[in-house]
Amino acid sequence: MAKTNPDESAPVRQRGVTMKDVANHAGVSRTAVSIVLSNRENASISEETRTRINHAVQELGYRPNAGARALASRRSDWYGIVTEIVTAPFAVDIIKGAQDQAWLDRRFLLIAPSDQADAVGPNQGLEDAATEKLLEQRVEGLLYAATFHRGVHVPQSANEVPTVLINCFDADGKLPSIVPDERGGGRVAVERLLQAGHTRIGIINLDPDIPAAVGRLEGAREALANAGLELDPELVVSGYATADGGYEATCHILDRYPESDRPTALFCLNDRMAMGAYDAIKERGLTIPGDIAVIGFDNQELIAAYLRPKLTTVALPFEKMGALGVQTLAALTAGQPILADQQLVDCPLLERSSV
Amino acid sequence: MAKTNPDESAPVRQRGVTMKDVANHAGVSRTAVSIVLSNRENASISEETRTRINHAVQELGYRPNAGARALASRRSDWYGIVTEIVTAPFAVDIIKGAQDQAWLDRRFLLIAPSDQADAVGPNQGLEDAATEKLLEQRVEGLLYAATFHRGVHVPQSANEVPTVLINCFDADGKLPSIVPDERGGGRVAVERLLQAGHTRIGIINLDPDIPAAVGRLEGAREALANAGLELDPELVVSGYATADGGYEATCHILDRYPESDRPTALFCLNDRMAMGAYDAIKERGLTIPGDIAVIGFDNQELIAAYLRPKLTTVALPFEKMGALGVQTLAALTAGQPILADQQLVDCPLLERSSV
């Protein structure tokens, strides 16, 4: 009764073709097949038997068994990544970057979900389980990816294998990490506004304590200083990191000043807040970028590319961070030294139409 | 020179603890350990040695080797999913649904990227490679996920193992598939508008040929028919599936009629077009939903939840489809019969504030 495929019209399915079968079919030993397939340099197999073996492989449709190979060679060619894929509009980009890079290196990326509700509290049950599962698969390296830049604690068992943090950093500062250059991003954003002639720049801030806010604000300050200006604390308004929060903060900042003294540009520390800012600005009959220029941060495609006018913003280099994470891991597993404990990745400015 | 960890302060890292070590430490045979760890029912191991073994496992920090287990037991506990993660704002949700379900079943989901540019053209090089790689890992089942509902061609080798299609269907109609109930979604959207008292409903259509457009439109027609109304073809405008496309189509439809005859509601066949519709409506000094109600489709969180007012829309059940895909696969690999070749998944209405 347990037939998987009731209607089996005898396709060319050769399941379970093993190396031995290939060897028999080619009239050689299994060792010879192994040598040819792993085509080493110092081999000593005649060209003739070599092609004979390759033909046998083709004819039988032989497919190597990765598991067995891993067992025998004691290398799995797998990396593992632990990430909160749940609430993550971003995480996917990190995964994609890592995935593609791993694929280039002919490695597999095992993805394990981590629903850590709180980074601090020891709600690490699931996360530990994820790590454990990955180690059971004998991954050669581990990646931990966060959805927003912050400090994290990593399960103990991660010590057993090279580990790299992406978009987050180890609170104990032992593990190598890849994070966005928030400060550089803030600088480039404000420089762009300065270059467009704006000198009174309002800043719609995030929660001031998180690394993103600290870095971006610092960058803004730096850019202003380079232009001989100072950051007016009055012009910095914090709000919830949502469209509503951005809307309210923008209302606040726009209504506080007479038109003559009003900021002519807004630097929103994320795109969702920029979305709210758009509404507040339009509501007041002002135009973008004519009356007020807006620049965002994060480059959430769905927002930035579809707002009207399209939003000029600073991109978070998720894909690049993912790729760099895998590269760093590759270096570590190969025993090579890595460049630095913390690698900063550029946040490039994406010009659209709101400045 | 190739030291992975130069500063090795002797942590409790016990790498390579094997079953034999556990056996020795507990003073039993390796077989006994194997039996206890795979805790079978018909075992005959005394409670005492059983706990002794468990203690040894704890003390040595033994971690089973999943690869070796797979090799010996001839079952890998792995599924593979091939998906175009690249341009995909959605795919991630399918993956998440599948991932979570697989995790519940204590299985791993191997994700392989497929950058098939064209579903029809034989640009299947990469996709074939992905499938091949997955089969080398001896996955027990395969999932193919598309980012938008459409027909696809699947590599030959997929026949070797149970296969399920998600958000797409086999052009040859052989493989089981999981797709959204587009028609039901269209129906529920229009029903909601009817219920709010709207009878003149404009429809911002997608490319009329794709399954999504066909189904949703059919559903709309059905809902109207149930209310004794007919679909006015004049009120259906197709455009590019973007915010700009939605903007233009909406302008077209709004400017064509005198105010008295203007539609009082718009059914946008996706959220990006709804985004453009918002702009067109607001530009004309009209309010949402006061003057014109808007309903979308897809539930792209970043758009729907952050538009002002928040967009009422019909959700595409990606996560559920992913989960159902894995469940179907589980049934197939267990040799159980499946319910139907094509399973439809409900598209639920999400009430927000635009109706």
Add this chain to the structure above:
DNA sequence: CCCAACAGGTAACGCGCGTTACCAACATCG
């Protein structure tokens, strides 16, 4: 008192493959 029926455990084989040690045939050299 002998035999069957357990409970409690072990030896040994094989999964598919990488790898090392070894072997035969031939060419080269002093």
Add this chain to the structure above:
DNA sequence: CGATGTTGGTAACGCGCGTTACCTGTTGGG
């Protein structure tokens, strides 16, 4: 002509584990 490579291969071991066949007491029944 024997010693010494070199070329082209093979036998055999082990990776870590599941599984089956078997073995050794101890009981209970006739």
